[in-house]
Amino acid sequence: MDYENLTLHTDKYQINMMYAHWKNNSHNRRAIFDAYIRKNPFRNGYTVFAGLERIVHYINSLHFTKEDIDYLKQQEENYEEAFLDELRAFSFTGNIYAMREGEIVFPNEPLIRVEARIFEAQLIETAILNFMNYQSLIATKASRIKQVANDDTLVEFGSRRAQEADAAVWGARSAYIAGFHATSNMRAGKLFNIPSKGTHAHSWIQDHDTEEEAFMNFATALPDQSILLVDTYDTLKSGIPNAIKTGKMLESQGKKLKAIRLDSGDLARLSIEGRQMLDEADMDYVEIMASNDLDEEVIMHLKLQGAKITSWGVGTKLITGARKPSLGGVYKLVAREDAEGMIPVIKLSDDIAKVTTPGPKKVYRIINRKTNKSEGDYVALDSETVDDKPLKMFDPLFPQKFKYVNDYEAHDLLQPIFVNGEQVYPLPSLEEIHCYHKEQLSYIWEETLRLLNPQTYYVDLSYDLWKMKQDMIEKHSME
Numbered sequence: 001m002d003y004e005n006l007t008l009h010t011d012k013y014q015i016n017m018m019y020a021h022w023k024n025n026s027h028n029r030r031a032i033f034d035a036y037i038r039k040n041p042f043r044n045g046y047t048v049f050a051g052l053e054r055i056v057h058y059i060n061s062l063h064f065t066k067e068d069i070d071y072l073k074q075q076e077e078n079y080e081e082a083f084l085d086e087l088r089a090f091s092f093t094g095n096i097y098a099m100r101e102g103e104i105v106f107p108n109e110p111l112i113r114v115e116a117r118i119f120e121a122q123l124i125e126t127a128i129l130n131f132m133n134y135q136s137l138i139a140t141k142a143s144r145i146k147q148v149a150n151d152d153t154l155v156e157f158g159s160r161r162a163q164e165a166d167a168a169v170w171g172a173r174s175a176y177i178a179g180f181h182a183t184s185n186m187r188a189g190k191l192f193n194i195p196s197k198g199t200h201a202h203s204w205i206q207d208h209d210t211e212e213e214a215f216m217n218f219a220t221a222l223p224d225q226s227i228l229l230v231d232t233y234d235t236l237k238s239g240i241p242n243a244i245k246t247g248k249m250l251e252s253q254g255k256k257l258k259a260i261r262l263d264s265g266d267l268a269r270l271s272i273e274g275r276q277m278l279d280e281a282d283m284d285y286v287e288i289m290a291s292n293d294l295d296e297e298v299i300m301h302l303k304l305q306g307a308k309i310t311s312w313g314v315g316t317k318l319i320t321g322a323r324k325p326s327l328g329g330v331y332k333l334v335a336r337e338d339a340e341g342m343i344p345v346i347k348l349s350d351d352i353a354k355v356t357t358p359g360p361k362k363v364y365r366i367i368n369r370k371t372n373k374s375e376g377d378y379v380a381l382d383s384e385t386v387d388d389k390p391l392k393m394f395d396p397l398f399p400q401k402f403k404y405v406n407d408y409e410a411h412d413l414l415q416p417i418f419v420n421g422e423q424v425y426p427l428p429s430l431e432e433i434h435c436y437h438k439e440q441l442s443y444i445w446e447e448t449l450r451l452l453n454p455q456t457y458y459v460d461l462s463y464d465l466w467k468m469k470q471d472m473i474e475k476h477s478m479e
């Protein structure tokens with residue numbers, strides 16, 4: 001892939017802070033930021049993490065070109081030449097830890113941890129959040145659709161309605177991570193090795209004298225993979241009978257019609273009657289595909305009504321993350337360097353959920369060996385180790401609510417991605433990411449996975465981390 005230079009894909013305030021740090025000679029001090037979400041989207045019980053691959057390419061290609069520097073000079077006359085020289089020499093030299101793509105993640109745990117000179121860590125906030133927020137949002141929407149569609153075929157149809165071209169291709173990739181089988185977008189298919197699929201549009205029918213002629217011509221051109229759109233004139237009276245005639249023509253040549261596609265009307269009723277018509281014509285091998293503003297709710301209702309649909313084309317509502325236009329992931333400073341070394345920092349808020357958790361942290365998923373299910377996530381100080389000892393897990397807001405876990409495995413979720421600016425994490429293939437996602441889902445209880453009113457998953461703090469946070473809250477409250 002030809003990765004464009006996204007170094008200026010940042011907010012001006014980041015460059016202004018970089019400049020002010022440089023003026024104050026604090027730009028080389030180290031800082032630690034956490035990227036995390038505060039809420040799952042769509043009232044879901046979990047979020048599917050995505051965006052890391054793009055973040056890795058972005059970090060690797062960070063540099064200010066001559067044109068970038070000229071533009072900055074022109075935008076802000078305060079920027080001194082020596083500062084611009086710092087930018088000319090800029091590259092990422094820090095550490096990044098992150099969840100793997102496809103990971104099942106939850107609010108209030110670090111998904112990405114950046115440790116770098118403040119000069120570098122500040123610049124990359126905007127792009128990191130941009131990639132993580134969009135791709136995780138779409139992967140989560142796709143995961144909800146996948147839960148309802150089960151083993152049916154899911155094809156991503158969203159490009160024409162996506163929020164521009166990048167969203168179309170990275171959204172198609174996010175959908176694949178969560179279990180979609182194919183995309184209609186050829187560029188996404190080529191870039192990410194996603195299987196591509198396509199039927200035909202109403203225009204193909206309108207562009208012929210008759211629907212029958214249109215079907216015959218299409219099926220003759222693509223005899224092994226024809227999916228005929230049957231709703232241009234009248235689905236039951238014209239579309240399906242013509243599709244059956246076309247299927248018979250293919251049979252006479254030893255070929256098979258693949259499917260019909262319904263794109264309007266009552267999809268349950270039309271699929272049930274259509275199935276009957278196809279079966280009566282001895283064409284039980286012809287599948288029924290549906291499209292038209294589908295989402296997890298409509299697909300679920302269609303299944304409840306006994307719809308005979310086994311393949312779903314899902315566009316607008318998937319690719320736009322309908323009903324939740326943005327995932328609100330944030331990037332917060334959790335430690336900074338002073339004369340003594342790294343010190344944790346906190347941001348207070350009247351809203352208790354918005355108080356940050358200080359310090360560099362690890363996230364462990366505590367898997368009960370007996371059930372092979374997760375007991376919750378355990379966020380600990382980076383310096384702590386979680387071993388085989390009985391683990392006390394308590395609700396950080398109500399510490400009197402606790403449990404002991406004995407026979408468990410602690411999966412360390414944050415992976416080193418960059419160390420001293422060098423990429424140390426080999427990017428997995430999309431197929432591997434998808435398989436990893438499926439495996440991780442199996443550790444989560446059904447109660448958390450269900451689409452409606454899911455059980456809140458526990459994200460607990462270790463005692464040492466919780467105590468440090470409480471002490472800092474108290475200290476700052478007394479100031």
Ligand SMILES: Nc1ncnc2c1ncn2[C@@H]1O[C@H](COP(=O)(O)OP(=O)(O)OP(=O)(O)O)[C@@H](O)[C@H]1O
Nearest residue numbers: 263264265266267268269292293294298301302305
């Ligand atoms: N049996 C059904 N139960 C619930 N929802 C359905 C059922 N059949 C179709 N739908 C959904 O209802 C909505 C119908 O939208 P709309 O009224 O715009 O479609 P339409 O009139 O059939 O087709 P057109 O796209 O030609 O306007 C779509 O989201 C569709 O997926």
Ligand SMILES: O=P(O)(O)OC[C@H]1O[C@H](OP(=O)(O)OP(=O)(O)O)[C@H](O)[C@@H]1O
Nearest residue numbers: 157263291292293294313314315316317
């Ligand atoms: O409905 P979506 O989930 O976004 O899926 C993609 C839609 O795009 C196509 O038609 P288009 O919407 O362009 O035209 P139409 O509404 O006239 O079918 C296709 O026929 C689907 O209906």
Ligand SMILES: O=C(O)c1cccnc1
Nearest residue numbers: 157184197198199200313
């Ligand atoms: O292949 C299709 O049927 C298709 C592709 C994109 C959008 N709507 C339909």
